[in-house]
Amino acid sequence: MAPATQYELSPPPGDAVSSIAFAPDSGTKLLVSSWDNKVYHYDITNGPEASSLVNTYEHRAPVLDVCFGADDNEAFTAGMDWTVNRLNLETGELTPLSKHTAPVRRVVYSKSHGILVSASWDSTLNLHNLNDPSSTPITIALPGKPQALAGSPSKIVVAMTGRIINIYDVDSIAELFRTGGTELKPWQQRESSLRYLTRSVSCMPNDAGYATSSIEGRVAVEWFEDTAESQARKYAFKCHRQAAPDGDGDIVYPVNALAFHSVHGTFASGGGDGTVALWDAEAKRRLKQYQKFPNNVAALAFSNDGKYLAVGVCPGFETGQNDYSGAGQTSVFIRELGENEAKGKGTK
Template sequence: MAPATQYELSPPPGDAISALAFAPNGSTKLLAASWDKKLYAYDVAKPDSSLIKTYEHRAPVLDVCFGDNENEAYTAGMDWVVNKVNLETGEMTEMSKHAAPARCVVYSPAHGVLISASWDCSLNLHNVRDPSSTPIRIPLPGKPHAVAASPSKVVVAMTGRIINIYDLQTIQNLFSSGQTELKLWQQRESSLRYLTRAVACMPSDAGYATSSIEGRVAVEWFEDTAESQARKYAFKCHRQPAPDGDGDIVYPVNALEFHPVHGTFASGGGDSTVALWDAEAKRRLKQYQKFPDSIAAMVFSKDGKYLAIGVCPGFETGQEDYSGEGKTSILIRELGDNEAKGKGAK
């Protein structure tokens, strides 16, 4: 069995990490969005010379995703703008502008649809394969905090414990029909009582997981049958015993990511730890050693070989003058054979 290895990318972003994204098609290119107003491109297969290029933005970059290939990316930022970035030339093209910071951006290569979510309580839908098409604005019932896409669905987690689920084919059909009203596939109330921090969709397209500021993760399935809904569950995690022995110190679960091959998932928290979970068996597979600071973001490579972990100070200690400068790092774990494999998997 090949041993797992772990190393740090250099140089790291100059301030807190907001998002990480691996390129499609098994590429080793990794993008990191940062509060220092830059997007960083790395090659994780070259630990000693991993930085490829940086891309200056006008404001902190809150999210990033790849497009159809490893040279095309989309960013969402504090300047309210959703940008397309040509990673070869550095050229940036404005896709749309919201009326408040653009918090999340996800892309479906199967449908050619880019979806951005803003704190102005809206989604912007973009048909990226038709540059002449106008983005469609969809109002939301709450402020979005996390968005994730499965092969057929988009899950939007908002304030008020609201979760909207949209069908990607329905979104794609909007552009050909000329309509501007998007039919909601389903609306649910979150299984978690407190604010959602992250959402991730199962690669099998069967369901999704959400996490909260209150050290909990919930796992749910899309299928709307009594039997399927009875399978959903939530559990406590990323907690540490209080020094005085009175209860637990509870940390936010800032990051969730499903393994693209095995369907297990990783969670990263404000307690500076990363854990691997088997969603089907409802058990923890592994907890890694403590990292230097809070886990801000995580992503698996598309072939499941690498796990990128963004580490920087969180707000757990209540800093008034927050800065991730000089305290930010991106660690790459090259997974060992079967490291992320579920206990019941063959």
């Protein structure tokens, strides 16, 4: 069996990576958003032998998140200019969809309902009905400042300060647009299993649950089903920690990124220690830890066909330096996964 291929995209973003998204149809097209005010469009069809940069799209401020829309030519961006944009990847046209009153941290698109959800540090969600271009976005107040956002086929999960997690039903959002309503109650509100600030959330591809990670080197796995039996399955574990050089305890790193594998349902975590680990959520075990990357792992994404893992690497923001810059120190690595590399131990 041939060894897995891993290589760096060229040219890399000009500053720190904020997010990575693979296209919904093609397994080789991906977008990378950056603090250099740009979104980078790559196509890795030709592998490491050729330049994979297709285009760059300039924004007015650092871009904090990007996601694809209904097809491989539509994307949505969120950023420090407080704006949610639609991006036409063919023409490069950037169309504002809504404006928050603070930076927009995350955007998630629900393909089954044609709905876009944005989460802003002004403690609101903006809901956009993309099936009706004439409709006005609906703003929903949140009980805390959102730090992470993710979607599954039927749910939207918002992780906030104060250890608050709101789970919204996508059918209820669609109903809101049908009826002209303006108020949306969460399907469930939960207290995070993690004691410290949530850094990332990712939903299981089978729509069964989600994982969250924190700044304190922990990951929690939970299921949506609200039964005693289902909730008894939830668990949390320590990861992305290294033994202190003096032998006194551990050095704890933030877990910045989580991504579920679309085929096997296992998930990857990326941390401030510069490592990526693969986990089997059902078996509660680590499958693999990759060699150390040259910097903090800031973002992760699996291609929808499960063949590739993209890893965004740049200096972490936790160092506290006043003149932070990821320029010249930012990389995006592509790993072509072996046939069974991301398969859980109990999977046939």
